[in-house]
Amino acid sequence: MRKISIVGAGRVGETAAQILAEEEYCREIALLDVREDVPEGIALDILQTAPFFEFDCAVQGSNDPRILKDSDLVIVTAGIPRKPGMSRADVLETNVRIVDEVTDNILAHAPNAMVLIVSNPVDALTYRVAQRTGWDRSRVFGQAGVLDASRMASFIAQETGFSALDITTMVLGGHGDTMVPVSRFCTINGIPISYFLTEERIEAINERTRKGGAEILALRKNSSAYDAPGAAVATMVDAIVHNRRRLLPCVALLEGEYGEADIAMGVPCILSEKGVESVVELDLNAPERADFERSAAAVRGEIERVRAMS
Missing domain, CATH: 3.40.50.720 (NAD(P)-binding Rossmann-like Domain)
Structure with a gap:
């Protein structure tokens, strides 16, 4: 570039x-x-x-x-x-x-x-x-999911003591309290995190991930997070500049994927020199689907507010 x-x-x-x-x-x-x-x-x-x-x-x-x-x-x-x-x-x-x-x-x-x-x-x-x-x-x-997934990975590393380098996470939905950390697709060097963590601890990590930005804001008091967001931006730029075709959670416009259209929210995307090359549709189970739909409803509420300003 x-x-x-x-x-x-x-x-x-x-x-x-x-x-x-x-x-x-x-x-x-x-x-x-x-x-x-x-x-x-x-x-x-x-x-x-x-x-x-x-x-x-x-x-x-x-x-x-x-x-x-x-x-x-x-x-x-x-x-x-x-x-x-x-x-x-x-x-x-x-x-x-x-x-x-x-x-x-x-x-x-x-x-x-x-x-x-x-x-x-x-x-x-x-x-x-x-x-x-x-x-x-x-x-x-x-950019949202790359940052949220990184936060979730860091929390899992803190909880388990394993290297953050071996942890892969996936976060869907809107960027905020309704985001959907999908623990079923989170692994430590390919092994599901449920092998190492109880359901209770996983849910605690999910909730901390949802409130990750607010936690830093409350601690810093005079600013929001900027180190991790800046690094998340750089990760996405790296994927584009080097045409890596990385699978990363990005905010993308949906065109029927996940049963949604005319909305932008966090989903797994193939990111390459073309930008968002495609959206990857995961096979969500019933609870994950319900959480995703609730998140979509919250995002739609924000979009309606935006439309009203036109």
């Missing part, structure tokens, strides 16, 4: 930019933010780490949306963050208006780009951007 742009030079955007530069996933990174001088300062700070991390990727920042020109991928992290006690839905109205403006800038300056949505509530905002652009679902998708 030649150019990746990040809209929103907050903590998630800055962390993602640092990792992308270090890994040299592209030749140029552009940071766009409305705060005067801030994106330029962040870009300069990242550039000054180049001798340490041995990269020569160009990094620049600006308040001018024309910096998006010729982007291959635009990562959207812009929006107001949650505060302790707030849900992701609480920031919906403000963030819809912010993301609408961002989308219009992408259409004007980077009409051939793919768009990765990180801003919350990510399911509803991914749907909004897809509707506003009219682009194919392969080009507009969201």
